[in-house]
Amino acid sequence: MANQRKTSRPKTxxxxxxxxxxxxxxxxxxxxxxxxxxxxxVARVLAAAKLPGVExxxxxxxxxxxxxxxxxxxxxxxSVVWTENFDDVLNSRADIVVELMGGLDPAERWLRKSFAAGxxxxxxxxxxxxxxxAALKRLxxxxxxxxxxxxxxxxxxxxxxxxxQGLSGDQITRVSGILNGTCNYILSRMETGASYAAVLADAxxxxxxxxxxxxxxxxxxxxxxxxxxxxxxxxxxxxxxxVATQTISSVEAVDFAYARELKCTIRQVSRAQLxxxxxxxxxxxxxxPLESPIAWSHGTQNMVVTTGRFGGDVxxxxxxAGGEPTAVAVVSDILAVAQRSVAVxxxxxxxxxTGEFLAPHYLRFVVDDKPGIVAGIxxxxxxxxxxxxxxxxxxxxxxxxxxxxxxxxxxxxxxxEKAVAAMAKMDCMLERPLCxxxxxxxxxxx
Amino acid sequence: MANQRKTSRPKTxxxxxxxxxxxxxxxxxxxxxxxxxxxxxVARVLAAAKLPGVExxxxxxxxxxxxxxxxxxxxxxxSVVWTENFDDVLNSRADIVVELMGGLDPAERWLRKSFAAGxxxxxxxxxxxxxxxAALKRLxxxxxxxxxxxxxxxxxxxxxxxxxQGLSGDQITRVSGILNGTCNYILSRMETGASYAAVLADAxxxxxxxxxxxxxxxxxxxxxxxxxxxxxxxxxxxxxxxVATQTISSVEAVDFAYARELKCTIRQVSRAQLxxxxxxxxxxxxxxPLESPIAWSHGTQNMVVTTGRFGGDVxxxxxxAGGEPTAVAVVSDILAVAQRSVAVxxxxxxxxxTGEFLAPHYLRFVVDDKPGIVAGIxxxxxxxxxxxxxxxxxxxxxxxxxxxxxxxxxxxxxxxEKAVAAMAKMDCMLERPLCxxxxxxxxxxx
Numbered sequence: 002m003a004n005q006r007k008t009s010r011p012k013t014x015x016x017x018x019x020x021x022x023x024x025x026x027x028x029x030x031x032x033x034x035x036x037x038x039x040x041x042x043v044a045r046v047l048a049a050a051k052l053p054g055v056e057x058x059x060x061x062x063x064x065x066x067x068x069x070x071x072x073x074x075x076x077x078x079x080s081v082v083w084t085e086n087f088d089d090v091l092n093s094r095a096d097i098v099v100e101l102m103g104g105l106d107p108a109e110r111w112l113r114k115s116f117a118a119g120x121x122x123x124x125x126x127x128x129x130x131x132x133x134x135a136a137l138k139r140l141x142x143x144x145x146x147x148x149x150x151x152x153x154x155x156x157x158x159x160x161x162x163x164x165x166q167g168l169s170g171d172q173i174t175r176v177s178g179i180l181n182g183t184c185n186y187i188l189s190r191m192e193t194g195a196s197y198a199a200v201l202a203d204a205x206x207x208x209x210x211x212x213x214x215x216x217x218x219x220x221x222x223x224x225x226x227x228x229x230x231x232x233x234x235x236x237x238x239x240x241x242x243x244v245a246t247q248t249i250s251s252v253e254a255v256d257f258a259y260a261r262e263l264k265c266t267i268r269q270v271s272r273a274q275l276x277x278x279x280x281x282x283x284x285x286x287x288x289x290p291l292e293s294p295i296a297w298s299h300g301t302q303n304m305v306v307t308t309g310r311f312g313g314d315v316x317x318x319x320x321x322a323g324g325e326p327t328a329v330a331v332v333s334d335i336l337a338v339a340q341r342s343v344a345v346x347x348x349x350x351x352x353x354x355t356g357e358f359l360a361p362h363y364l365r366f367v368v369d370d371k372p373g374i375v376a377g378i379x380x381x382x383x384x385x386x387x388x389x390x391x392x393x394x395x396x397x398x399x400x401x402x403x404x405x406x407x408x409x410x411x412x413x414x415x416x417x418e419k420a421v422a423a424m425a426k427m428d429c430m431l432e433r434p435l436c437x438x439x440x441x442x443x444x445x446x447x
Numbered sequence: 448m449a450n451q452r453k454t455s456r457p458k459t460x461x462x463x464x465x466x467x468x469x470x471x472x473x474x475x476x477x478x479x480x481x482x483x484x485x486x487x488x489v490a491r492v493l494a495a496a497k498l499p500g501v502e503x504x505x506x507x508x509x510x511x512x513x514x515x516x517x518x519x520x521x522x523x524x525x526s527v528v529w530t531e532n533f534d535d536v537l538n539s540r541a542d543i544v545v546e547l548m549g550g551l552d553p554a555e556r557w558l559r560k561s562f563a564a565g566x567x568x569x570x571x572x573x574x575x576x577x578x579x580x581a582a583l584k585r586l587x588x589x590x591x592x593x594x595x596x597x598x599x600x601x602x603x604x605x606x607x608x609x610x611x612q613g614l615s616g617d618q619i620t621r622v623s624g625i626l627n628g629t630c631n632y633i634l635s636r637m638e639t640g641a642s643y644a645a646v647l648a649d650a651x652x653x654x655x656x657x658x659x660x661x662x663x664x665x666x667x668x669x670x671x672x673x674x675x676x677x678x679x680x681x682x683x684x685x686x687x688x689x690v691a692t693q694t695i696s697s698v699e700a701v702d703f704a705y706a707r708e709l710k711c712t713i714r715q716v717s718r719a720q721l722x723x724x725x726x727x728x729x730x731x732x733x734x735x736p737l738e739s740p741i742a743w744s745h746g747t748q749n750m751v752v753t754t755g756r757f758g759g760d761v762x763x764x765x766x767x768a769g770g771e772p773t774a775v776a777v778v779s780d781i782l783a784v785a786q787r788s789v790a791v792x793x794x795x796x797x798x799x800x801t802g803e804f805l806a807p808h809y810l811r812f813v814v815d816d817k818p819g820i821v822a823g824i825x826x827x828x829x830x831x832x833x834x835x836x837x838x839x840x841x842x843x844x845x846x847x848x849x850x851x852x853x854x855x856x857x858x859x860x861x862x863x864e865k866a867v868a869a870m871a872k873m874d875c876m877l878e879r880p881l882c883x884x885x886x887x888x889x890x891x892x893x
Binding site (some may be wrong): 042046049050052053102135151157158159160161162163164165166167168169170171172293297309310311312314315316317318319320324326328329330331332333334335336337340341342343344345346347 | 488492495496498499555597603604605606607608609610611612613614615616617618740745755756757758759760761762763764766771772774775776777778779780782783784787788789790791792793794843
């Protein structure tokens, strides 16, 4: 059939009649790779939804005996084949492989094998799609199957579907947002005065953060999602390793107090902006004006703001993580593949990345207070040509460990970093100055 | 080809190879019906986007000579056929008819003729889709063509695409939002103290409101969109005429002052909630908590909040009206049809509508102040079993024309309406009491 279509005139006929037969004929069979939080939620949502023409047929997991006897398995139909051997899935009549294992290996190998076996793939694997998505998409097309990954960005928030199907007519030049629920939980809790360490411990106890929280708090998780969004929204293919990240672990409770004085809060913001053949991109804690949509997100919520040449700003927001919201995205993708609903596609181009932004900056120092400190800081800023906008110093801190803040007028990231490197060497500095971008009115997504 | 697919086993193969030929082979030809604000913006966006495989071929409008010589026509390729005769479009080789005329007739007749001629249709016509969408969709499928209407709700906000493609795996039980930009412009301007009449006059001067603003301010425009959303999100087909509406023209500046005291603002809210075989639906000015996403929208922005059983609340927001945002939705739909991207479809059911909600209510009276008024009001409420929650009376109003407010604990719409009817007959009432639903924490979309 594919060959016939290849040479046929592009008629605008839909595949509705063909799709309808999906319910009448044999059902589309689903194999789950991974039966953890998301996998078991997918089974639960599939069972509840009773989707026409869709049937769970296989579940692959390590230690399958334990999984099979778990509470989570009670939504799994008795007809399902449980296996610890991927070849059982590969050699089965499953039509769609749902990959929920994460990581690059063996996920990538198994996806390639699935395509070769004529199976479409639905995945929530953001790292795999960020690093290998373009190549895997081409491979899937070559084998005449689909690769769909709506759950790889912002979980239950249908930003990939919305952008692909609803904004393809625009020219999107900027995406920004809150792409990591763990960081958003931590930072929105710190807003109310809690310390980073205490909130991180809570997040770990609640299952929002891993034992090793680095992928979340250091920005690698959000960076992968930002790269996927850049590809989907701006047709810009980025190498994730070239996108600058900054950890949120250096942000302290005192920064929220100073931010509030500047009518801002602090969020881990992921932003990418198309600029000719270049993309400015960065994942970092930033000061966000309180009236910006980006400041609306609390707890584990995710939010994406796209800016289009014609349509302006569009905001998507909702639950970005958790078993059931992610399962909604996965099951929606399953249904799309089962109904042969193919997403709109625009040609993607490889783009170089720069971490440079022209932005005002927030600098927080912790010093052993002595005369001449402000003069030294002002000198370091003057030397790179950065202008001071304001100086904030709250009372109540000890002089020998005094946190205070300088904000600058807009200057380039590389410029302010040069000044920070110089200031870090000043004798009075008890720790490296914290330097955060301030999102401005123009950036706030309105 | 369609017949072959009809009988083929539902394989999960995508149509990518077939789609790619769309760029290599003859382009997909687009005919615009209507060259007003949106139509000319569609031509502009198509010209700027240079979409692969898509070509504007026909423009139909009355008084075509004037249109053709207008500034808006300068983005139109010289090869386009301009016509005042729909038959020219019908008998042409145009593949997609883009209907931007609005209204039920002749739009419906012309869509039916287009389908019969093998042409797919992209439309922004909310009234047509609200009243006839289900039947037209069936007819399109019968003729093996597509009917797509992403621009019919919330203009440039991809809520239809996002819900269809990204949330089909959830079970959405509630939709609510700001679906009319004109009302939102008027009410968010009144928030700052302006009178309804003055803001309406401004909105008319700016082109946001029609000379006869009834369709907007009385809720008929939003009602059509709410019915489309109910069909898309909850698979619930509603008769628009059975959905209760309430005008925003009775809301006065003083109501915003009282609302603020209740930590609320006032918005025209469209809401529908699935309840077994029944849908609770209403379009009305309502008190909205300031912390609710629904209160975030300012100016002509639109916002939709969907609530799903598994994914929870998802928020979509952006520019709901205007030529270019609406054109983004139209061009995205054109691209989807041109690429043979067919949306996910779930079976839709006809549902009965009720205007009943259990909610706290805001009652604003304007009275000629005399002893016994509060006793009379309290008596009328007690008689229907509604409890008073608070009584608000701001100083500075004349006693002979005194506006004051009573809020009630949650009670049914029909109950409070009975009380209002009784209170309206009291001698002291200078005008009919204004009765507004108050959205509560549970309703606020978080």
